[in-house]
Amino acid sequence: MKILHRQIFKELLSIFTLSLSGFMGLILIGRLLQFRDLFMGQSLGALEMGKLFLYLCPFFLLVLTPIATMLAIFLTFLRMNSDNEITALKSGGLSLYKLLPAPIIFCMLCTGADVFFSLYGLSWGTENFRNALMEFARTRSQLAIQPGVFNRDFPxxxxxxxxxxxxxxxxxxxxxxxxxxxxxxxxxxxxxxxxxxxxxxxxxxxxxxxxxxxxxxxxxxxxxxxxxxxxxxPLGNLLKGYDVDDLRPKEMSWEKLVRISRGGDRAGDLDPKFYRKVQVEVQKRLALPVACLVLGMFAMPIACIFRGLKQQYGLIISMGLFLVYYTMLSLGITLGESGTLSPVVGLWAPNTIFAVISILLLKMAVMERSFRIKLSFFKKKRREAV
Incomplete structure (x- = not known):
């Protein structure tokens, strides 16, 4: 059993690392295109750009860790199911319940990492990102003011x-x-x-x-x-429109968010809409790490239920399921910020729903009820239609 759990954990870790690296690469390329005017205007080198991307990483990792966890568990158990490894283990007297320790430990580790990104990493990255931009702008302003020259670079x-x-x-x-x-x-x-x-x-x-x-x-x-x-x-001219004025709730530290949500830090003087955003952000910082555990345990029975499904189609299904979760989460955020729904209900409803469904699907997978996907049947029908 130790060897089995060790091998499952290794495969989970490898797919998780590959998935997270791919998602981070795509997002950072998108950010590079978004900040191209800023980088060109500030004449930043590769080292400075690398620092800025490093500071942005915790913000993206907070959202990407749940989907990478779900994808790793789904593809791992889908491959085991497609290669009949789960069937062989069942014939040896092992049920799906005995395969749970490896994915549970993996999900707990991902949850712990996401908690760190949520409570500490995000505020660290945001603070350093703002300070770096301010320092670049200060240096740029200092260079713009030349001795003996009337400078008109600022509107x-x-x-x-x-x-x-x-x-x-x-x-x-x-x-x-x-x-x-x-x-x-x-x-x-x-x-x-x-x-x-x-x-x-x-x-x-x-x-x-x-x-x-x-x-x-x-x-x-x-x-x-x-x-x-x-x-x-005016920093709009220096930073090409990037806003670094007042801190937004998603850029605040966990301690500041908690103080405001509890009525401290002059919360009474804040705009009610801004105060609701703070409350939503507090629940989001807690709900997203828990999503690693919920979505990971949701992905395992799903992968065991579907048979005859190739990994490329499994990737599409897992991304679609995460899209459903993220749509529900975004809807909860919107309703919470508008005051229509309590932030606790709106942000925790997706986790609760997916957790209940995962328990039902796990029982279904243990009872060996599955949906066999016969892609060859659809290909044959397509050829006949042509």
Whole structure:
């Protein structure tokens, strides 16, 4: 039995690794096409692009781990069923219940990994991704402001600095003309300036010290003195439309989500729709890891019930079943965010339904009730029709 479980586990692991790698490759290629303008605008090298993709991996792994788990178990037991290995084991006195330890342990390990991605990996990746983009934008802004040159790269802003220290970004004798407001134009003069980043709010600003602001509004001119003043640089032009302003619920850490959902962290001041999104995100972070166990145990009896099915068709069936699950999950997310349905019900209903069905199908598979797919019959009918 140890040898049998070990061999099943090895096959599960190999198919899981291959499936997860394939899905990750396709998604990362899609992201590369999506961020091509950002990468070209920031002139990023292969190392910087690799870091950004690494930071995005936990977000994708959270969703891809359940489907890879389901696919691994389905294809493994489908092959064993097609090669009559399960029939041979049954003839030796082994039931399907005795084959459960390997897939259960495998599903538990995948669930544990997905819990790590959900609670820790996603927030780590999101924070580092935002910080990396902010640092790229800050460097880009620093390079854009050349000494002795009027810079007009940012809409509504004109920058001029007599001297710029390329090492620390310090600027001397700074002139800024701000016409981003329709009703007022401001001219700012300061002896010292520096480009700073605010990663928490997704902002880059030019910090000025000990200067004056000349505000012109219609026919009135006012002069203000300041000790510290920040001019915000619009990131839409630098990051090619990528939004790094306020954190969205799916980008928040688990601790922050829990605080908001429990009424802390000024939850009362939040928009009700945003608060519902936070509650939905909390349930999603919990439901997706459990889906590894539910979908994995759902795939095993399905693979044992269908006979005479080739692996390529099995792949289509498994993807279709996951599409049904993901459609139900997406519907629960939509209803939860709109307030029509409780997030607990909407996010956990797919897991509950698939878990009940998996128990019924397992009993059916143990009783050797199966659906034999005779593809040759359909091919013969097709030839006769032609």
């Amino acid at each position: 509504g802003l004109v920058f001029y600095a007599e001297k710029v220290d390329t090492k620390d970004g310090k600027m001397h004798s700074v002139f800024v003309r701000d016409s981003t407001r329709k009703s007022m134009t401001a001219t700012i003069v300061a002896p010292l300036g520096e480009i700073r980043t605010d990663s928490a709010r997704g902002r880059i600003m030019v910090h000025l010290e000990n200067g004056r602001i000349y505000q012109q509004q219609k026919d009135q001119l006012s002069v203000l003195k300041f000790k510290n003043y920040d001019v915000r640089i």
